[in-house]
Amino acid sequence: xxxxxxxxxxxxxxxxxxxxxxxxxxxxxxxxxxxxxxxxxxxxxxxxxxxxxxxxxxxxxxxxxxxxxxxxxxxxxxxxxxxxxxxxxxxxxxxxxxxxxxxxxxxxxxxxxxxxxxxxxxxxxxxxxxxxxx
Amino acid sequence: xxxxxxxxxxxxxxxxxxxxxxxxxxxxxxxxxxxxxxxxxxxxxxxxxxxxxxxxxxxxxxxxxxxxxxxxxxxxxxxxxxxxxxxxxxxxxxxxxxxxxxxxxxxxxxxxxxxxxxxxxxxxxxxxxxxxxxxxxxxxxxxxxxxxxxxxxxxxxxxxxxxxxxxxxxxxxxxxxxxxxxxxxxxxxxxxxxxxxxxxxxxxxxxxxxxxxxxxxxxxxxxxxxxxxxxxxxxxxxxxxxxxxxxxxxxxxxxxxxxxxxxxxxxxxxxxxxxxxxxxxxxxxxxxxxxxxxxxxxxxxxxxxxxxxxxxxxxxxxxxxxxxxxxxxxxxxxxxxxxxxxxxxxxxxxxxxxxxxxxxxxxxxxxxxxxxxxxxxxxxxxxxxxxxxxxxx
Ligand SMILES: [Zn+2]
Numbered sequence: 001x002x003x004x005x006x007x008x009x010x011x012x013x014x015x016x017x018x019x020x021x022x023x024x025x026x027x028x029x030x031x032x033x034x035x036x037x038x039x040x041x042x043x044x045x046x047x048x049x050x051x052x053x054x055x056x057x058x059x060x061x062x063x064x065x066x067x068x069x070x071x072x073x074x075x076x077x078x079x080x081x082x083x084x085x086x087x088x089x090x091x092x093x094x095x096x097x098x099x100x101x102x103x104x105x106x107x108x109x110x111x112x113x114x115x116x117x118x119x120x121x122x123x124x125x126x127x128x129x130x131x132x133x134x
Numbered sequence: 135x136x137x138x139x140x141x142x143x144x145x146x147x148x149x150x151x152x153x154x155x156x157x158x159x160x161x162x163x164x165x166x167x168x169x170x171x172x173x174x175x176x177x178x179x180x181x182x183x184x185x186x187x188x189x190x191x192x193x194x195x196x197x198x199x200x201x202x203x204x205x206x207x208x209x210x211x212x213x214x215x216x217x218x219x220x221x222x223x224x225x226x227x228x229x230x231x232x233x234x235x236x237x238x239x240x241x242x243x244x245x246x247x248x249x250x251x252x253x254x255x256x257x258x259x260x261x262x263x264x265x266x267x268x269x270x271x272x273x274x275x276x277x278x279x280x281x282x283x284x285x286x287x288x289x290x291x292x293x294x295x296x297x298x299x300x301x302x303x304x305x306x307x308x309x310x311x312x313x314x315x316x317x318x319x320x321x322x323x324x325x326x327x328x329x330x331x332x333x334x335x336x337x338x339x340x341x342x343x344x345x346x347x348x349x350x351x352x353x354x355x356x357x358x359x360x361x362x363x364x365x366x367x368x369x370x371x372x373x374x375x376x377x378x379x380x381x382x383x384x385x386x387x388x389x390x391x392x393x394x395x396x397x398x399x400x401x402x403x404x405x406x407x408x409x410x411x412x413x414x415x416x417x418x419x420x421x422x423x424x425x426x427x428x429x430x431x432x433x434x435x436x437x438x439x440x441x442x443x444x445x446x447x448x449x450x451x452x453x454x455x456x457x458x459x460x461x462x463x464x465x466x467x468x469x470x471x472x473x474x475x476x477x478x479x480x481x482x483x484x485x486x487x488x489x490x491x492x493x494x495x496x497x498x499x500x501x502x503x504x505x506x507x508x509x510x511x512x513x514x515x516x517x518x519x520x521x522x523x524x525x526x527x
């Protein structure tokens with residue numbers, strides 16, 4: 001079975017991954033139009049300005065949508081079955097893909113409050129993940 | 135935005151059976167489909183001046199053959215242009231737009247579009263899943279979380295069920311509707327009767343998606359010819375005219391889609407209806423891109439053919455079946471005809487033309503004048519709406 005995939009990082013996304021290793025969820029905020037931005041970009045997708053600053057997210061959000069994967073996953077995820085994949089909407093308004101961990105999958109629902117947690121996938125890469133708010 | 139209304143038409147179509155045919159090569163499918171389309175148009179091969187193959191996904195080397203003129207040589211064409219055009223599942227819609235542009239400006243007169251792929255027998259089932267767990271999925275932000283196409287459909291279906299009260303039974307009925315049409319389609323991969331119970335009793339892949347709600351990768355080949363409306367009238371009594379088109383691209387990474395229950399269809403449809411001078415009440419046929427049943431329900435609603443939240447009960451009531459008031463995806467779609475890659479959408483476009491040209495045999499919809507068609511690529515990144523008719527309103 002292939003190892004679970006690691007994200008190919010870019011120089012401008014390194015601060016995100018460095019923070020994740022330290023247990024912090026960073027997102028960007030535009031200094032010109034003040035919109036929050038995720039995933040990390042080179043330019044603001046709202047106003048086009050070249051002025052994105054890093055800010056620490058609250059780490060709180062809700063499940064926009066989710067799916068419990070029980071069959072036919074990518075090879076690298078075969079041993080993880082069943083697992084939950086979700087789109088989480090952070091309190092700041094931006095959305096991100098993540099797994100919902102430490103949960104009863106039968107109790108999940110859209111708009112359920114969740115909070116960030118972290119999964120060390122390799123020495124270099126820690127993935128932000130989410131679990132039901134406690 | 136300019137208008138293409140009534141300027142070009144599909145005059146010939148060709149398609150080989152979809153399914154798993156290990157001994158049948160992809161180039162055979164390409165050549166046969168092209169030959170059928172040229173003959174169907176009543177043209178001679180030397181009338182084609184531009185050939186536009188799309189991408190074959192199963193084998194990069196075969197695809198390079200297509201880019202570098204293999205179809206031209208195999209068929210002995212005398213063309214000025216050979217180029218590849220690919221927009222994933224939305225390729226069909228992009229092909230028509232490019233045809234309209236090239237023909238209305240005089241660059242081309244008769245364009246042959248060709249697709250052939252071997253995703254059914256040319257790759258294993260798991261290779262297919264793995265191919266589609268990275269194709270069109272963000273390597274940095276989504277692949278590490280195990281996103282793949284069943285999960286994409288699961289995520290979209292889950293949110294839509296939550297917002298609109300669409301039921302599992304209604305979703306299953308979409309698969310049954312498609313299958314009823316495929317039973318009348320000799321080119322389809324799956325032609326045995328299918329029931330709602332059978333769909334709901336199949337295993338869950340990515341909740342709430344059942345196995346029978348997932349398309350099956352297949353081998354196939356399809357081709358069509360577009361020419362000017364003026365020339366089309368000399369070739370065919372009932373060519374399929376391009377009457378209107380509209381489109382929106384709304385995301386790359388699925389998590390960035392602003393509304394997974396709507397996508398960009400409403401705005402795209404508004405543009406298409408305006409260009410054609412048609413409204414939802416004029417539509418005789420809904421040739422909607424499936425791949426998963428949720429996308430046909432979303433399209434029915436966003437195209438104004440059903441009210442929000444009512445598409446599921448509309449399909450469950452049988453209105454989209456053979457004999458129903460709004461025949462939908464009448465080749466059986468990717469759920470029943472099979473998913474050939476970019477060809478899945480091309481087969482749906484060809485079906486719209488086939489019906490309008492009166493060549494659909496046992497499943498011919500009587501007196502069909504106007505068809506609406508959708509196409510979308512990747513993780514449903516774009517919404518394309520095309521209006522076709524056998525008359526120009
Ligand atoms: Zn900005």
